[in-house]
Amino acid sequence: MDEAWRIVTDGVEKGAYAGAVALVTRRGETRLCRAAGWAVREPDRIPMATDTIFDLASLTKVVATLPSILRLVDQHALTLDDPVGTALPEFGTAGWKREVTIRRLLSHSAGLPAWLPLYLDQTGSAAYLDAISRVEPVAAPGERVVYSDLGFILLGEVVRRLTGLDVARFAAREIFATLGLRDNGYTPDPSLRPRIAATERGNETEIGMCGDRAPAFPRWRREVIWGEVNDGNCFYGLSGVSGHAGLFGTAADLARYGQLWLHGGTWEGRRIFGEELAIEATRAQAPGRGLGWRVGSPTSAADQNDPGVPLGAAAYGHTGFTGTSLWIDPSRELVAVLLTNRLYPTARSKIDAIRPAFHRAVATAIDESSKQG
Numbered sequence: 001m002d003e004a005w006r007i008v009t010d011g012v013e014k015g016a017y018a019g020a021v022a023l024v025t026r027r028g029e030t031r032l033c034r035a036a037g038w039a040v041r042e043p044d045r046i047p048m049a050t051d052t053i054f055d056l057a058s059l060t061k062v063v064a065t066l067p068s069i070l071r072l073v074d075q076h077a078l079t080l081d082d083p084v085g086t087a088l089p090e091f092g093t094a095g096w097k098r099e100v101t102i103r104r105l106l107s108h109s110a111g112l113p114a115w116l117p118l119y120l121d122q123t124g125s126a127a128y129l130d131a132i133s134r135v136e137p138v139a140a141p142g143e144r145v146v147y148s149d150l151g152f153i154l155l156g157e158v159v160r161r162l163t164g165l166d167v168a169r170f171a172a173r174e175i176f177a178t179l180g181l182r183d184n185g186y187t188p189d190p191s192l193r194p195r196i197a198a199t200e201r202g203n204e205t206e207i208g209m210c211g212d213r214a215p216a217f218p219r220w221r222r223e224v225i226w227g228e229v230n231d232g233n234c235f236y237g238l239s240g241v242s243g244h245a246g247l248f249g250t251a252a253d254l255a256r257y258g259q260l261w262l263h264g265g266t267w268e269g270r271r272i273f274g275e276e277l278a279i280e281a282t283r284a285q286a287p288g289r290g291l292g293w294r295v296g297s298p299t300s301a302a303d304q305n306d307p308g309v310p311l312g313a314a315a316y317g318h319t320g321f322t323g324t325s326l327w328i329d330p331s332r333e334l335v336a337v338l339l340t341n342r343l344y345p346t347a348r349s350k351i352d353a354i355r356p357a358f359h360r361a362v363a364t365a366i367d368e369s370s371k372q373g
Contacts, residue, residue, distance in 0.1 A: 019048035057320030156243020258335030
């Protein structure tokens, strides 16, 4: 794994991110677990450590929301092909909305817009649901993939509506406690701040995304974001808890979560969801997309910056905007975690080339090890 780690540390030296943690397991055994760089450089200086807690950003979608939905399907509380309006009557089922199913929300093929700064005008889950219910589709449901935060905000509300618990509490009870995850959770306690990686100096990225409307918003964070979720829709409008973002966690917890998938939804004899649902979630539902996960496909394989390409067609995974990623390769019984703070102190895009290079080196190391017996 020396070459894989060299690629990660080279990213620190070249300024792709302030710091990084890499963890690789094969057949449940750790093959690489190292940290480099800085978790925080201002106002304090804290080196990155292997147990540093990260804002996992969109890994929330597959580590909290996806297993929560699959748990509910396994419990027969809903089906994948239910219209979302069945659980959320406010959304509706008339016209095109009848085809906005749980399956299509999970596979980003429901036709909803990718992102809207809902917090500029709304606060609270009810207001968010009303706003999303009024948006116009950007494509017909099932027509094409549009990676959408809005869809996973809806899925978080589905969990709340069916269980009476927000996705943070439901996932903690039904998923994280069963797996024994120590640090995975939403809205981390302030006492954990010295263990948490900073994400960005203010919300500069989202300020740019909001364009002409940004100056009128009075709540922008200008200080270093540290111990709070970076995502604006989650932080400003939903108090840090959403189906699309808000989860914090460590590399070790993500690696253990990856083992759940390699074991078909069961952990140490305790079933979280059935193997048939694990198989369904990791097969292509739309080009390049399973249920939540990015999966191998002809279109993604053509893109050499797709992180999963070096791991092969059976691999699946996800990335997070703050610089996080989790990839699982069942053919190698492999879990690869790469956590960085690539927005800190300001956003950089070099991680796009580093992820596939890291995975390629990991795959090569595993394959060479296998050849040697």
